[in-house]
Amino acid sequence: MSGSAYEKMNIQWFPGHMAKARRMIEENLRLVDAVCEILDARIPESSRNPDIDKITAGKPRILVLNRADLADPAVTEKWVDHFRRQGFAVIETDAKSGRGVRDFSQAVRKLLEGKIKEFEAKGQTGRTLRVMILGIPNVGKSTFINKVAGRKAAVAGDKPGVTRGRQWINIDGGLELLDTPGILWPKFDRPEVGELLAITNAIKSDIIDRETLAANFMLRLREYYPEALEARYKFTPSPGDSGFDMLEKAAAKRGFLISKGEYDIERMANTLLNEYHEGKLGRLSLEAPDD
Ligand code: G4P
Numbered sequence: 001m002s003g004s005a006y007e008k009m010n011i012q013w014f015p016g017h018m019a020k021a022r023r024m025i026e027e028n029l030r031l032v033d034a035v036c037e038i039l040d041a042r043i044p045e046s047s048r049n050p051d052i053d054k055i056t057a058g059k060p061r062i063l064v065l066n067r068a069d070l071a072d073p074a075v076t077e078k079w080v081d082h083f084r085r086q087g088f089a090v091i092e093t094d095a096k097s098g099r100g101v102r103d104f105s106q107a108v109r110k111l112l113e114g115k116i117k118e119f120e121a122k123g124q125t126g127r128t129l130r131v132m133i134l135g136i137p138n139v140g141k142s143t144f145i146n147k148v149a150g151r152k153a154a155v156a157g158d159k160p161g162v163t164r165g166r167q168w169i170n171i172d173g174g175l176e177l178l179d180t181p182g183i184l185w186p187k188f189d190r191p192e193v194g195e196l197l198a199i200t201n202a203i204k205s206d207i208i209d210r211e212t213l214a215a216n217f218m219l220r221l222r223e224y225y226p227e228a229l230e231a232r233y234k235f236t237p238s239p240g241d242s243g244f245d246m247l248e249k250a251a252a253k254r255g256f257l258i259s260k261g262e263y264d265i266e267r268m269a270n271t272l273l274n275e276y277h278e279g280k281l282g283r284l285s286l287e288a289p290d291d
Helices: 015-029 073-085 103-111 113-121 141-149 193-199 210-224 226-233 243-254 265-277
Strands: 034-040 061-066 089-092 129-135 168-172 175-178 257-259
Touching: 015 129, 034 103, 061 073, 061 103, 073 089, 089 103, 103 113, 103 129, 103 168, 103 175, 129 141, 141 168, 141 175, 193 210, 210 226, 210 243, 210 265, 226 243, 243 265
Parallel strands: 034 061, 034 129, 061 089, 129 175
Antiparallel strands: 168 175
């Protein structure tokens, strides 16, 4: 989903963090049978790093469309189809409440069916399967790990040959997760990626101009979910409105005034972004596979 009248925003990621994250992933990769990539269901393309194909070097992959509770269910369904057709195992989750998380271990076993058969042929029946969780910051990796592990989570402890401090969480008989998720850096290969990451709170930075971000978000909402704008902010967006005009209209309806005739755009911008984050505008996706 993209449009034309959007203000340019400059959002980046630090190369130092990137190198460190890559090293950590590469060190752990040889210890696992599969890689589980957590994505934000509202922006599966922008919350994923296309370099992961190279980084994970052919390891079987499972994709988790997390924050599905905040995403448009019809669009999420399209993403599930889209990724399954590409050969990924895919599940939908709301890691916060735990919905969908139960599907994880079965999906991993199905993904590794061939490998399990190979192990059995070699007499290694019941060999433990190990998975590493990967994802960009704030996508819900820790929440997901905790929920998958549940109450019966047991830290397996250090094992010979494993670097000190690396621990495995026992999920159920024969399935273990690396306790520390790998952090992937976002890839700003399209102009709107940084903006979508900021709207969904994957990037929380003081340097982001929240008013411009919210104004651009208004334009997206008018384009894809005008009914959500009308329902929540009680105005009908006109085609000629700029994003800032729409922020002003919403501020007027909310009574966010600085002085007579002057509306508090900053407050409205923060309100819009916070309310989207809290799901108060409804379940809205910001990318679809057919875009
Ligand atoms: P990370 O390890 O990938 O960095 O992410 P983490 O688990 O810390 O999750 C980041 C925030 O996202 C947490 O909220 C968490 O509760 C929330 N979250 C994770 N999964 C889901 C989900 O499926 N649905 C919803 N609605 N929220 C989810 P937080 O600490 O309160 O931060 P924030 O909400 O202010 O970003």
